[in-house]
Amino acid sequence: MVARMARHETSEKILTAADALLAEAGYDGASVGRVAERAGVNKALVFYHFESKSKLVEAVLARYYDAHQAALKAAYANTDGDVRTRIHRVVDAYFSFMSEHRTYPRLVLGLIAANEEARVMVQDNLLALFEWTTEMLADITPNGGPLDARHFYSTFSGMVTGYFTYAPVIADAWGDDPLCPDALAVRLEHVHWMVDAVLDRLLGAEPS
């Protein structure tokens, strides 16, 4: 009577449940028991497929890491157009990745807010994106000071991820759902407007 399924199938169900629960309730709130319950699976089975809770969380993160970086690099690898066009393309890729994986930014938020152990899991991916973005902007931003690439990375990634993570909190004040397609499109417009504002001031009246 017990439904049998391939190893991969069961693991995937557990990963999906853990992903959703981590985004909803953070690291501590996503207990192994609740993850198993949502996956429709025995609690001990979670430890059989992933040996510990931290390993499970790392597995959830790993599903996003490669995809996240690949999406950005693919967008920047397209060399059509000038610098402005390419930056807009990367912003589009960043934003659409987040809207296609809405649990991801909240998952990261939950890990950063939790204990030191959970925090270091996020570091590797964050640092990789950080260094890569710095390299991308190296041509148009000075080294050091308030216009260093690291500040622009912090500012613009925060504009995107911050919107998704804070959305459930401000949803009440906002009349319509801030995560509905229309609202997301408007937010994306805002980010693009900000990019242009920055580039206008950075590049001056330089002919493009």
Next chain:
Amino acid sequence: MVARMARHETSEKILTAADALLAEAGYDGASVGRVAERAGVNKALVFYHFESKSKLVEAVLARYYDAHQAALKAAYANTDGDVRTRIHRVVDAYFSFMSEHRTYPRLVLGLIAANEEARVMVQDNLLALFEWTTEMLADITPNGGPLDARHFYSTFSGMVTGYFTYAPVIADAWGDDPLCPDALAVRLEHVHWMVDAVLDRLLGAEPS
């Protein structure tokens, strides 16, 4: 032998310990036992002074709420200078409040990442700031669309709070401490530069 102290004194020690622990470990990580331990106080005493854990957290938040809003309103109440000058003054107030209360943004982060109950505690304060900022920007930003005041609030508050909350994560990649006075001054410069970039594009070549 047991040191006696005024009611206010003990409460304050517990509040301070809870504040620090919430910022470090989030809502679930800041257990009542650990809070009591850090405050050098018996665990049951926490329930005597604050009847439950959620009431304790609300008390911690309450210490910041009034001060946070008062700081911003005081800055904007100063009507010297044009719009640009006044906005820069509010940004300065926002930034300096965060750097003087560094546990505050991480405390809020920890509550947002935790369960629904903890999330609603943050809403009230966030919404008050949100509406007030909207009102402040009403004159120079259009209603609705990507240039609505709500988007600028989300963007600029994220630029400040996001920097403080993500700092411990990116500290390793950053050579020097991102929260040391020099680094903070540079970040503040960056935010001001962004404000000017936005105002240049919003107000056009308007003579000031």
Next chain:
DNA sequence: CCTGTGATTTACCGATCGGTCAATCGGCCG
């Protein structure tokens, strides 16, 4: 000096946490 009162402590509760273990189940191969 006695007593009342509020601050503090000790001991304890049921629930849940992450994790383990032996038993069991289901399909495949000989």
Next chain:
DNA sequence: CGGCCGATTGACCGATCGGTAAATCACAGG
């Protein structure tokens, strides 16, 4: 059919969680 092996289960562990009850303590007023 019998045996093997990997997937799954239920029962259980010690630790810790938020919270409670009653005893104890320190001090002020009569």
